[in-house]
Amino acid sequence: MLEISKKSNLLEQGTYKYSLQDIKEPNLYRDMYNxxxxxxxxxxxxxxxxxxxxxxxxxxxxxxxxxxxxxxxxxxxxxxxxxxxxxxxxxxxxxxxxxxxxxxxxxxxxxxxxxxxxxxxxxxxxxxxxxxxxxxxxxxxxxxxxxxxxxxxxxxxxxxxxxxxxxxxxxxxxxxxxxxxxxxxxxxxxxxxxxxxxxxxxxxxxxxxxxxxxxxxxxxxxxxxxxxxxxxxxxxxxxxxxxxxxxxxxxxxxxxxxxxxxxxxxxxxxxxxxxxxxxxxxxxxxxxxxxxxxxxxxxxxxxxxxxxxxxxxxxxxxxxxxxxxxxxxxxxxxEMGYDIPPQTPFVGENFNVTRAGIHADGLMKDEEIYNIFNTKKLLGRTPGVAVSKTSGLAGIAYWLNEHYGLTDEKKVTKDSPLVVKLKEWVDEMYADDRTTSLSNKELEDKIKELTKSEE
CATH class of the missing domain: 3.20.20.70 (Aldolase class I)
Structure with a gap:
């Protein structure tokens, strides 16, 4: 039987009607699901x-x-x-x-x-x-x-x-x-x-x-x-x-x-x-x-x-x-004490955080280079960096600007004295086989120490 399909608006053969196959033994698709x-x-x-x-x-x-x-x-x-x-x-x-x-x-x-x-x-x-x-x-x-x-x-x-x-x-x-x-x-x-x-x-x-x-x-x-x-x-x-x-x-x-x-x-x-x-x-x-x-x-x-x-x-x-x-x-x-795996897309702590210095350098020049979309606009989360042995001067500078909200003339660069001193300290921390990233608290304490010594 031929009829016009309401979906395709084309002349098609009438749909075949499938009947229940009431078999005696179960079909477990063992060739597929061994x-x-x-x-x-x-x-x-x-x-x-x-x-x-x-x-x-x-x-x-x-x-x-x-x-x-x-x-x-x-x-x-x-x-x-x-x-x-x-x-x-x-x-x-x-x-x-x-x-x-x-x-x-x-x-x-x-x-x-x-x-x-x-x-x-x-x-x-x-x-x-x-x-x-x-x-x-x-x-x-x-x-x-x-x-x-x-x-x-x-x-x-x-x-x-x-x-x-x-x-x-x-x-x-x-x-x-x-x-x-x-x-x-x-x-x-x-x-x-x-x-x-x-x-x-x-x-x-x-x-x-x-x-x-x-x-x-x-x-x-x-x-x-x-x-x-x-x-x-x-x-x-x-x-x-x-x-x-x-x-x-x-x-x-x-x-x-x-x-x-x-x-x-x-x-x-x-x-x-x-x-x-x-x-x-x-x-x-x-x-x-x-x-x-x-x-x-x-x-x-x-x-x-x-x-x-x-x-x-x-x-x-x-x-x-x-x-x-x-x-x-x-x-x-x-509120619920649920530990979200840090690498989980969109919601994990490290979702838009980079640890590579070369990536941080790109973020400083234009965040679009290493951020999947405007995460600040769409998710209320600015891209971040974690400071580790691979962060380099660029990573430390980006962390300082992002963490402290430094803009315009207050922004630091890779050549800023504070960045250079922090980089020397970071290298010392990893010279003794440290493997984990530096916490924000560690960095904040070191910055207080360095800026106080300059006063």
Missing amino acids: YDEVPKVVFNQRRVPMNMPEDIWITDTSFRDGQQSMAPYTVKQIVDLYKLLSKLGGPYGLIRQSEFFIYTKKDREAVEKCMELGLRFPEITTWIRAKKEDFLLVKELGIKETGVLVSCSDYHIFKKMQMTRRQAVDYYLETIKDAFDAGVVPRCHLEDITRADFYGFVVPFVNEIMQLSKEAGIPIKIRACDTMGYGVPYTEAALPRSVSGIIYGLQQYSNVPSEMLEWHGHNDFYKAVANASTAWLYGACAVNCSLLGIGERTGNVPLEAMVFEYASLRGSMDGMDPTVITEIARYFRD
């Missing part, structure tokens, strides 16, 4: 079209996936971070939603306190177990949408749930109906999709979800969860690891609209950000992230990274305030 070897990336040379939606946005899981990976947040910490998320996302709600646990009294108190703020964005949603009493709890709190776990790989269906594929589908569909009965909109989390039989299970299952949604007149979101971080962004990679293939298949063969499609990734193989960007590029409106990437095992997609990915792809922040990222990092350090 547990005793590094997972293999397989290519099939099939390319799908790039199809970025008109609108894309970020959703947050800091108070769900993030919180379960460290000491539980206090109610005050959750409220404070929620307000910062709203400020970061801007007036257009580019951080669209944030999901919360609601199991404990403290969880529910945090949700209620955040709701009392009356902020439009991020919308508060939840994540629950597939139980009727949990749906009723969501409704009692006045929350419209909740995430529901619908694991889709045979690892989970056969090994964890001890079900067949058909039994799993029937169980999931009944759960979705329970959500409808409770007056709650379900968001289906397709757990472990990068190890799932995509056309033998995922597509026919999602087709049944979409049919149920149509009959009930209630929209259902689909979250594609790369639970183990196996997804890859490479063009022409084979399923089930191909992120572009997953997004394309859910749209093309299950008719999931872009605005109902969300990507949730993990960073086990350092691909979380690249995979999330790929999901956007190939048709998902939403990518699910957590602050500082904190999440299960190696973490989730860092929310702050996707703020800059958004700006890279769209050419604008569209109302987002990236300086809030620095506020958030400071809050995690000072």
Whole structure:
């Protein structure tokens, strides 16, 4: 059957309808996922079209996936971070939603306190177990949408749930109906999709979800969860690891609209950000992230990274305030006692700090030479240098100007007497096999000593 595609506006063959393959033994993709070897990336040379939606946005899981990976947040910490998320996302709600646990009294108190703020964005949603009493709890709190776990790989269906594929589908569909009965909109989390039989299970299952949604007149979101971080962004990679293939298949063969499609990734193989960007590029409106990437095992997609990915792809922040990222990092350090690895992009202590003298010399001439962008304007952080044995005269001069805010005629140069004396002292410090950078306090004390001797 030939018909005009609403997506391409071209005459195309009618979409093939995939049927559930209710196999007796699980398909564990052992050729790809041999547990005793590094997972293999397989290519099939099939390319799908790039199809970025008109609108894309970020959703947050800091108070769900993030919180379960460290000491539980206090109610005050959750409220404070929620307000910062709203400020970061801007007036257009580019951080669209944030999901919360609601199991404990403290969880529910945090949700209620955040709701009392009356902020439009991020919308508060939840994540629950597939139980009727949990749906009723969501409704009692006045929350419209909740995430529901619908694991889709045979690892989970056969090994964890001890079900067949058909039994799993029937169980999931009944759960979705329970959500409808409770007056709650379900968001289906397709757990472990990068190890799932995509056309033998995922597509026919999602087709049944979409049919149920149509009959009930209630929209259902689909979250594609790369639970183990196996997804890859490479063009022409084979399923089930191909992120572009997953997004394309859910749209093309299950008719999931872009605005109902969300990507949730993990960073086990350092691909979380690249995979999330790929999901956007190939048709998902939403990518699910957590602050500082904190999440299960190696973490989730860092929310702050996707703020800059958004700006890279769209050419604008569209109302987002990236300086809030620095506020958030400071809050995690000072209020929560969280040690951010110093080399972490955008938020780490050493993110825009150089130790090389030749780099510092470049920064003195024009910071654009060795700074990735105007970090003072976009993040409220001026580029810095750490004084070490490789800093040289230029590094010491730059540190003095930046640390003490020296401008115009007060700025020191490589030839300034104070810089020369400090360089001699620094060389002495490292002559005795010192390996660490000099602290600001050490430098400040030495400067006081040198300037006092000159009086």
